[in-house]
Amino acid sequence: MKLPTLADVAERAGVSAKTVSNVILGRPHVAVATRERVEQAVRDLGYQANPAGRGLTSGRTGRIAVVIPKLYQPYFAEIAERLILALGARGWATTLRVAPDAQSERDAVMGVTTSDTDGVVICPQHLTPEAMDQRPPRPVVQVGGRPVGLIDAVVMGEREGFEAVTRHVLESGRRRIAMLASGRPHARPGGERYDGLEQAMAAYGLTIDPRLVVFGSDWDRRISGYEAMTGLLQTGRPFDAAICINDAVAIGALRALRMHGARVPEDVALTGFDDTEEGRYTTPSLTSVSPEQEQMVEHAVQMLHERLHGHQGAARQVRTGAHLVPRGSTG
Secondary structure, eight states: OOOOOHHHHHHHHTSOHHHHHHHHTTOSOOOHHHHHHHHHHHHHHTOOOOHHHHHHHHSOOSEEEEEESOSSSHHHHHHHHHHHHHHHHTTOEEEEEEOOSHHHHHHHHTTSSOTTSSEEEEOOSSOOGGGOOSOOSSOEEEESSSOOSSSEEEEOOHHHHHHHHHHHHHHTTOOOEEEEEOSOTTSOOOSHHHHHHHHHHHHTTOOOOGGGEEEOSOTTSHHHHHHHHHHHHHHTOOOSEEEESSHHHHHHHHHHHHHTTOOTTTTOEEEOSSOOGGGGGSSSOOBEEEOOHHHHHHHHHHHHHHHHTTOOOOOOEEEOOOEEEOOGGGO
């Protein structure tokens, strides 16, 4: 059976082969109605462009880099999969890169390690505005983290999410609230999650007891939650709730509470953040906050699509929501 050609698509759509090529290459200045006719003809005929030929013609690879800081953290693994599937639905191939520190994140954004791609979607953990001293050479979209400037960003609703989960715990009558945080021991935690906790407690006339703010060695590993909770329990300080920086830390903390004979939620209410699949299957299941990954990914892919199709405006920010997912660990 003869495979459909560019000329076949042009004939079906009633346009020139050049117009078909412009649509397939994603070039701007094609009328919407014409673009839709060509795309419909491509679907009807089952036409598939030759990637190598397309790359030679357009100077594009048809490939997007998805960059995350680590794979062992469930949140990053889940959002990477969502991004890969969403980009694939738009016709892009993807390459997954792990950038474990600030320099490797900057190298990915600036094209040092992503020169073989048309664009980058990065979920940064270390990148700062100070590191972004020039505009990247190709379209880049940031998903989550503090906006670094010069690139489009999807901003997670961290403050809203932490405020909601803290209110949920307070509404159940808990008042001695511990936090398993990220950051340096003996320092005030920073970031919107801590701000959300502080704001919710202030609404109840309460303040955070700094002696109940504890840290682990790596806030993306379950062992960090185990270490931090074990240390807190050994101090003997009373607390009736523990709000964790993420699900991974909360799952480690859950194990530590069990090992020390504390019942969840009867003795201690426990919460996470990220609503990862793993938390749904703990015993008891973990109350968490959904950062609405699907919405984050949708915005990120759309902004990248617009950049690759000619949008030249200033860096944009889209703020997504977050919502409470109550489960058994808070009663």
